[in-house]
Amino acid sequence: PNVKGDKISEETKILISSLPSDADGQGKKLCKYQGCWYYHNTLQGVLNFQRGFQPQETDIILASFPKSGTTWLKALAVALLERSKNRSSDDHHPLLSDNPHGIVPFLEIDMYIESSSPDLTKFSSLPRLFSTHMPLHTMQETLKNSPCKIVYICRNMKDTLISWWFFVCAIHKIELKRSILDSIYESFCSGAIYYGPFWDHVLSYWRGSLEDPKHVLFMRYEEMKAEPHDQIKRLTDFLECPFTKEEEESGLVEEVLELCSLSNLKSLEVNKTEKVNNVEHKNYFRKGEVGDWKNYLTPEMEKKIDMIVQEKLQGSNLKF
Ligand code: A3P
Numbered sequence: 001p002n003v004k005g006d007k008i009s010e011e012t013k014i015l016i017s018s019l020p021s022d023a024d025g026q027g028k029k030l031c032k033y034q035g036c037w038y039y040h041n042t043l044q045g046v047l048n049f050q051r052g053f054q055p056q057e058t059d060i061i062l063a064s065f066p067k068s069g070t071t072w073l074k075a076l077a078v079a080l081l082e083r084s085k086n087r088s089s090d091d092h093h094p095l096l097s098d099n100p101h102g103i104v105p106f107l108e109i110d111m112y113i114e115s116s117s118p119d120l121t122k123f124s125s126l127p128r129l130f131s132t133h134m135p136l137h138t139m140q141e142t143l144k145n146s147p148c149k150i151v152y153i154c155r156n157m158k159d160t161l162i163s164w165w166f167f168v169c170a171i172h173k174i175e176l177k178r179s180i181l182d183s184i185y186e187s188f189c190s191g192a193i194y195y196g197p198f199w200d201h202v203l204s205y206w207r208g209s210l211e212d213p214k215h216v217l218f219m220r221y222e223e224m225k226a227e228p229h230d231q232i233k234r235l236t237d238f239l240e241c242p243f244t245k246e247e248e249e250s251g252l253v254e255e256v257l258e259l260c261s262l263s264n265l266k267s268l269e270v271n272k273t274e275k276v277n278n279v280e281h282k283n284y285f286r287k288g289e290v291g292d293w294k295n296y297l298t299p300e301m302e303k304k305i306d307m308i309v310q311e312k313l314q315g316s317n318l319k320f
Contacts, residue, residue, distance in 0.1 A: 007114050008044050015047075016040055022192040025183030026168070030192060034138050037196050045108035046134060052116030053107065055146035058127040060239065062104060065201045066133055066194065067163035068155035069221040071284045074100035075260040077129055077151070080236060083252060095259060099271055099281040107132045110277065133195045135204035136216065147215060149239060152205035155221035156320050157198050158293035158305055161188050163286065165296075170283045185301055189308055199312035206318045222290050228257050262288040 008016075020032040030037040038046060062077055064070040078095055086093040094103050105111050107130050111118045120128075132139065136150065155163075165184050169176045184193070191197030209218035217238040224231045232253060236242045243253055258264060265271055266285040274281050297305070309320050 006041055008040055012040075012044050012047060016043065024192070024194060025180065025187055026172070030194065032192075034135075035200055036135050036138060037192055037194060039194060041113065042108060042194075045113040046138060048112035048114070048116040049108050049134075050138070050142050052112065052118075053142050055143050055148050056126070056128060057147050059146070059148035060127050060129050061107070061139070061148060061150045062129070062131040063136070063150055063152045063205060064131075064133060065154070065160060065198060067160045067167060069153045069224065070131065070133075071100050071265075072221075072224070072260060072262070072288075073151065073153045073219070074104040074131060075265060076232065076235065076256065077239075078103050079256045079259050080232075080239065080241060081127065081129065083247070083256065087252075087255065093259070095265070096268060097270055099274065099276050099284065100265075101276045101281075101284065104129050104131050106130075108134055135195075135201050136208040137204050149215055149217070150205075150208070151217045151219060151235065151238065152209070153219045153221060153224075154202050154205070156290075156293075157188065157309055158297060158302065159221075159290065160198065161185060161305075162293045162296050164188075164193075166286055167283060171279050181296065185297075189304060197312075199309060203313070203316055203318065206316060225288075225290055229253060232257065 015033075016031050022030045022032075022037065024030055028039055030039060031043060032038075033043055033046065060077065060081075062070070062073050064073065075095055078100060082094060111120075111130070136152075139150075161184060162181075165181045166176065168174075168184065169180060174180070187193040188196065188198060191200070195201060205216060206218055208216040217235065219231060219235065233243070247253070262285055266282070271281040271285060293302075313320070
């Protein structure tokens with residue numbers, strides 16, 4: 001999906017030639033670095049990040065596997081951190097004039113895609129809010145000794161896969177064909193998909209959250225949908241910005257949830273008409289339902305995915 005970053009250094013080209021390689025369903029080349037599959041330009045962004053990122057104590061990093069609720073998490077984090085300055089009814093609220101991806105850039109796909117020393121002046125106000133699709137272990141060396149906070153959002157693999165299918169077809173403006181779903185399904189199952197294997201990604205953050213719960217929060221899309229109040233409070237507690245009694249009584253929790261709801265964000269002019277990195281904002285908002293996979297996956301596909309997930313997560317205490 002990224003269009004920036006065709007600057008791949010000679011050093012990276014040599015590294016790539018030594019890495020396992022594959023291609024995604026659209027034939028785009030992937031290479032496996034530190035256990036995760038990347039497009040070549042994304043790998044360059046990852047390496048630039050590892051080389052150049054300097055964490056600050058107050059940094060917040062929002063992490064996810066693609067199509068797991070990244071946009072929602074970004075919107076919520078922005079709304080929570082902005083709430084002392086802006087109520088959602090305020091015309092100046094950043095979420096009313098930009099897409100959450102425009103406000104919270106990806107480290108390896110946006111900021112570090114072309115350089116290991118990007119211009120960070122936009123991040124002068126604290127805390128700095130970043131996002132990533134990298135697995136946790138790929139950031140750990142760079143973040144070492146920094147107490148920054150990482151929030152991961154996880155979604156069940158079947159809905160993630162269906163969401164990915166719709167997204168890929170939408171951004172490439174191609175017909176939503178069954179054959180494309182079949183090839184994405186095969187890639188998800190083999191693990192050789194952008195940022196995959198899915199299970200290793202999830203496990204990287206799951207283990208991190210168990211080892212260091214003060215710095216890694218593991219959230220689930222399904223829980224956010226089922227109990228948004230409780231989950232947003234988990235998030236604010238983790239970020240050490242809990243709602244005050246007055247804020248709760250004034251209805252601020254509901255206000256934030258409404259501002260960040262799929263229907264509200266989708267209806268905003270900025271998300272209907274504009275683009276970020278050549279991706280139309282509207283493509284980030286679809287149905288947002290739990291279990292939509294039931295409308296598309298065959299019973300055999302369901303069975304195979306369940307089997308793979310069960311096998312891969314065995315012993316981890318993580319359930320889907
Ligand atoms: P569906 O394709 O199942 O509808 P990401 O943000 O990681 O790209 O994930 C996209 C998925 O999150 C899409 O799922 C999209 O509809 C859903 N989504 C986007 N914004 C949302 C919001 N504010 N609330 C709930 N779901 C949202």
